[in-house]
Amino acid sequence: MVKREVVGAHYGLRDWLAQRITAVVMAVYALMLVAVLAGLPEFDYWNWKALWEIPAVRYSTALFLLSVYWHAWIGVRDIFMDYLKDAGLRLTLYVIVIAALLLYAAWSVQILWGV
Secondary structure, three states, X not given: OOOOOOOOOOOOHHHXXXXXXXXXXXXXXXXXXXXXXXXXXXXXXXXXXXXXXXXXXXXXXXHHHHHHHHHHHHHHHHHHHHXXXXXXXXXXXXXXXXXXXXXXXXXXXXHHHOO
């Protein structure tokens, strides 16, 4: 008989839940965006520009992008933990991915608000 010791309560549950929640946020945003684009009277530059002037669209897009970045981080981190046994290489790749995701987040804010 194998005796297993639990080292932490619900370890991994938070990440599993975060993956599911961010996936739902992304799916809802995609469906809403399709509905909004289908409701545009004409798909031209002026309607597209007017759409992005609406604060709700900007904030929902920011939430969507943050969900994408968080979802990507959890997925990539789990892949690194599963397949990279060298701790130094894993840490280096963690730093690179985190830096890239932070740059993408800053760039997203710059694009959405023109800061």
